[in-house]
Amino acid sequence: MFGTYLRRELLNRKKQTVIVAAGMAFAIALVMTVSAVSTGVQNSQNEVLGSLYGIGTDITVTQTAEPGTNDGPRRFDFGSDVGTTADGKRVVDSTRLERTRGSATFDAATVSTISSTQGVGKVATSLLLSNTTFKGELPEFRVFGGENDRNVPGQDQQGQQGDGSQQSGPLPTTPGNSVAPSSTTPAAVQSTVVGAAFVQAATTTTLPAPTGGSDGKGGAAFQVTSFSVMGVDPGVTDAGPLSSTEVAAGRALATGDKGKYVAVLDSTFATTETLEVGATILVAKKKFEIVGTVQSNSATSETAANVFVPLDVAQSLSGNEGVVTNVYVKATSGDMVDSVATALRTSLPEATVSTTADLASSVSGSLSTASDLLDTLGKWLSIIVLVVAFLVATLFTMSGVSRRTREFGTLKAIGWRNGRIVRQVAGESIVQGTIGGAVGVGLGFAAIAVFNSVAPALEASTAGLSMPSFPRGGNFGPPGGDGGTGNGGNAARMLGRAAGNSYEVVLRAATTPSMILVAVGLAVMGGVIAGVFGGLRAARLRPAEAMRSVA
Amino acid sequence: MSNDNMWKSADDADAAEKTPVTSMTQPARSDEGLYVLTDVRKTYDQSGKKVHALDGLTVTINKGELVSIQGPTGGGKSTLLQMLGALDRPSTGGVSFDGLDLAASSDSKLTEVRAKRVGFAFQSYNLIPTLTAQENVESALAPLGVGRSERRERARAALESVGLGDRGAHLPAELSGGQQQRVAIARALVKNPDVLLADEPTGNLDEAMRDEIIDLLITTARLRGITLVVVTHDTTVAQKMDRHLVIAKGRLSA
Numbered sequence: 001m002f003g004t005y006l007r008r009e010l011l012n013r014k015k016q017t018v019i020v021a022a023g024m025a026f027a028i029a030l031v032m033t034v035s036a037v038s039t040g041v042q043n044s045q046n047e048v049l050g051s052l053y054g055i056g057t058d059i060t061v062t063q064t065a066e067p068g069t070n071d072g073p074r075r076f077d078f079g080s081d082v083g084t085t086a087d088g089k090r091v092v093d094s095t096r097l098e099r100t101r102g103s104a105t106f107d108a109a110t111v112s113t114i115s116s117t118q119g120v121g122k123v124a125t126s127l128l129l130s131n132t133t134f135k136g137e138l139p140e141f142r143v144f145g146g147e148n149d150r151n152v153p154g155q156d157q158q159g160q161q162g163d164g165s166q167q168s169g170p171l172p173t174t175p176g177n178s179v180a181p182s183s184t185t186p187a188a189v190q191s192t193v194v195g196a197a198f199v200q201a202a203t204t205t206t207l208p209a210p211t212g213g214s215d216g217k218g219g220a221a222f223q224v225t226s227f228s229v230m231g232v233d234p235g236v237t238d239a240g241p242l243s244s245t246e247v248a249a250g251r252a253l254a255t256g257d258k259g260k261y262v263a264v265l266d267s268t269f270a271t272t273e274t275l276e277v278g279a280t281i282l283v284a285k286k287k288f289e290i291v292g293t294v295q296s297n298s299a300t301s302e303t304a305a306n307v308f309v310p311l312d313v314a315q316s317l318s319g320n321e322g323v324v325t326n327v328y329v330k331a332t333s334g335d336m337v338d339s340v341a342t343a344l345r346t347s348l349p350e351a352t353v354s355t356t357a358d359l360a361s362s363v364s365g366s367l368s369t370a371s372d373l374l375d376t377l378g379k380w381l382s383i384i385v386l387v388v389a390f391l392v393a394t395l396f397t398m399s400g401v402s403r404r405t406r407e408f409g410t411l412k413a414i415g416w417r418n419g420r421i422v423r424q425v426a427g428e429s430i431v432q433g434t435i436g437g438a439v440g441v442g443l444g445f446a447a448i449a450v451f452n453s454v455a456p457a458l459e460a461s462t463a464g465l466s467m468p469s470f471p472r473g474g475n476f477g478p479p480g481g482d483g484g485t486g487n488g489g490n491a492a493r494m495l496g497r498a499a500g501n502s503y504e505v506v507l508r509a510a511t512t513p514s515m516i517l518v519a520v521g522l523a524v525m526g527g528v529i530a531g532v533f534g535g536l537r538a539a540r541l542r543p544a545e546a547m548r549s550v551a
Numbered sequence: 552m553s554n555d556n557m558w559k560s561a562d563d564a565d566a567a568e569k570t571p572v573t574s575m576t577q578p579a580r581s582d583e584g585l586y587v588l589t590d591v592r593k594t595y596d597q598s599g600k601k602v603h604a605l606d607g608l609t610v611t612i613n614k615g616e617l618v619s620i621q622g623p624t625g626g627g628k629s630t631l632l633q634m635l636g637a638l639d640r641p642s643t644g645g646v647s648f649d650g651l652d653l654a655a656s657s658d659s660k661l662t663e664v665r666a667k668r669v670g671f672a673f674q675s676y677n678l679i680p681t682l683t684a685q686e687n688v689e690s691a692l693a694p695l696g697v698g699r700s701e702r703r704e705r706a707r708a709a710l711e712s713v714g715l716g717d718r719g720a721h722l723p724a725e726l727s728g729g730q731q732q733r734v735a736i737a738r739a740l741v742k743n744p745d746v747l748l749a750d751e752p753t754g755n756l757d758e759a760m761r762d763e764i765i766d767l768l769i770t771t772a773r774l775r776g777i778t779l780v781v782v783t784h785d786t787t788v789a790q791k792m793d794r795h796l797v798i799a800k801g802r803l804s805a
Contacts, residue, residue, distance in 0.1 A: 001693040001702075004686055005679075012681035012722075410677040413638060414738065415666020415694040417659070543665075544639035 006427050020393045024436025027389030031382045032444030032519045036509035044505040058337045059329040063104040063351045095133045097284035097318045105323035117343050119336035124240030125324040127231035127314045136222035230305035231314025240328040241304035250277035250292030257310050263288040267295040269306040284317040390526045397429050397534030408538045418539035426531025437523025448509045455506050586612040591644035604630040606801030617779045619789035622798040628782045636748045637661040666694040670739030674751035676731040678723040684734045685719035691738045709737040729760035749781045
């Protein structure tokens with residue numbers, strides 16, 4: 001009887017059924033759309049953050065260098081006997097592999113402390129380095145001073161001379177360029193490299209016209225190239241910087257690669273540099289075999305470095321034996337992330353312990369604006385619409401009960417109990433709500449499809465993130481400001497990188513099974529609420545009064 | 552299935568469900584008082600003013616008796632019918648139904664009495680508009696826990712007994728007034744009640760239909776020994792009953 005009566009009521013009171021179901025459908029569709037867009041925003045944030053963090057990573061531990069611990073500005077110093085001399089030019093080529101500025105390191109004991117913290121499931125480490133090469137042509141050095149003019153020892157030899165670590169010595173000169181005899185001692189003659197200018201200074205009153213160099217007139221040309229190198233635990237791919245990457249060609253670093261000069265390149269970097277699997281790349285002037293290339297799992301983000309090499313090799317070549325710059329922690333469960341972060345902050349007060357939530361708060365730009373909008377306007381709009389839909393359903397149900405006073409009075413007169421009547425009314429409302437929910441889910445999917453067809457692009461900025469592990473693509477530029485490059489563009493990029501990166505993220509609303517279940521659940525709940533109110537109203541009708549009202 | 556068989560079958564099924572206050576195994580009139588109303592008063596509060604719908608009414612109605620109740624509008628006829636039908640309780644006084652004190656019974660008990668032992672027929676028929684004739688009749692069996700197939704069979708037989716065997720699939724709106732009242736009577740009779748209470752059952756019908764309906768009620772009541780109480784303004788209808796009660800100002804008149 002319940003089913004028959006329910007079906008008849010819904011079919012024969014179509015207007016009410018349609019209105020209640022439509023109201024509920026609209027509310028559910030709105031809730032679903034807002035929820036899907038919110039999930040999309042969250043996914044976009046995770047994409048941006050995942051590239052920083054590694055998708056499997058819950059917490060990163062880094063440490064900012066203390067002031068005055070960077071040993072001053074980084075330098076490329078060239079001694080008098082460096083480089084190759086030919087045609088009045090001196091060709092110099094020097095490479096430095098060192099930690100990025102501003103980063104500090106953790107030793108094995110600290111990593112052990114992190115690993116033994118309760119709730120820590122997995123720990124990965126990395127050493128972030130910058131490989132910078134200074135290469136250029138200088139005029140052949142010479143010394144002024146008449147008879148004392150002399151060639152720099154070894155200047156006639158061909159080939160490279162050292163790696164640029166020599167200190168300045170007596171100024172060099174070139175044969176045929178000696179000036180008139182002078183009483184000036186060589187020690188009184190100075191020549192200094194400052195920025196991009198090669199300045200000759202002498203106490204003699206007359207200097208010959210400069211010759212040699214890149215332009216034959218004493219000029220100089222420099223090329224500074226730099227790429228980021230990250231030493232990683234070979235074989236660890238479920239946490240850390242490689243967890244957010246996938247192999248594009250070749251293979252990933254394996255456990256057996258420890259101690260080997262093998263490298264995996266960011267695929268974009270490899271393409272730009274025309275490097276392929278099987279070729280070699282020079283890191284700290286050592287040949288590394290390229291065994292593979294990787295790319296970010298996300299279309300909107302990049303890998304954490306240009307070149308990945310085994311951690312022990314990176315430590316050895318950069319003189320950072322036994323230390324790392326980044327520790328990536330994967331908690332045993334999502335519920336443990338906060339407690340682990342708190343424990344790490346306590347045990348490592350000097351370290352910067354960042355969770356995904358911490359980083360998410362640092363993302364700004366229109367993506368952040370969208371997130372805030374959804375958190376505030378979207379959420380409240382959904383709640384308001386949902387409440388209105390519930391109210392509409394409840395009011396229509398109660399109104400329907402009022403219109404059916406005679407009907408319910410009659411049913412009571414023939415012996416229907418209150419519970420049966422409440423169930424009947426509630427059942428009708430629940431079915432109306434469920435129909436509305438089903439239609440709402442369909443409308444929601446349609447709205448989401450429309451949204452995704454538009455696919456609005458949002459900008460995300462990670463400005464304010466002070467994570468040393470933040471070398472993105474285009475990681476060029478000298479490690480020091482006084483290396484003599486005079487390349488303001490690179491310096492500007494450096495500043496830009498330090499200040500944070502911007503990404504354009506295509507926002508796509510995302511649905512999940514749980515979201516659909518919640519949507520349908522809300523619709524059913526709306527039906528239950530309306531049905532209970534309506535049913536109780538019907539149950540409160542006294543049969544005698546109900547009969548009198550129609551007598 | 553013949554009507555006789557149907558009723559017999561229904562009696563047997565229903566007998567076990569009824570409270571053991573009385574047994575309707577023999578369709579016969581008895582002088583034993585089925586209803587005993589003693590000094591019944593019912594007072595309503597209408598806009599702060601006390602209205603005495605029943606004012607010291609005392610009456611006994613026997614089993615199988617056919618009773619008509621007449622009187623002026625507002626005299627207390629419908630209120631009396633509600634007391635008899637366990638729809639309401641008196642403000643004071645006693646209402647005994649087959650030994651059961653309805654005035655002191657719980658709502659649940661009154662609902663049980665209505666479900667099992669009392670049938671109603673109303674002037675406006677009070678059919679559920681969205682249910683078919685068959686389903687309307689079945690609705691009276693829903694509270695009794697009768698299974699679907701038996702429910703359908705009994706409802707179909709009840710409709711046949713009132714001459715509407717071929718109208719079971721029709722909605723009330725698709726039936727004439729007389730047909731709707733027949734459906735209402737079928738709904739009242741399908742559970743084999745001890746009492747059939749009819750409130751102006753022919754009030755909306757023409758004379759020919761009135762006679763058909765009242766004859767149907769009387770025939771069925773006599774056949775099955777059902778106590779029939781009819782509230783009516785129609786003297787023709789009243790005169791067909793065994794006993795005539797006239798109520799005015801909440802009391803029995805001579």
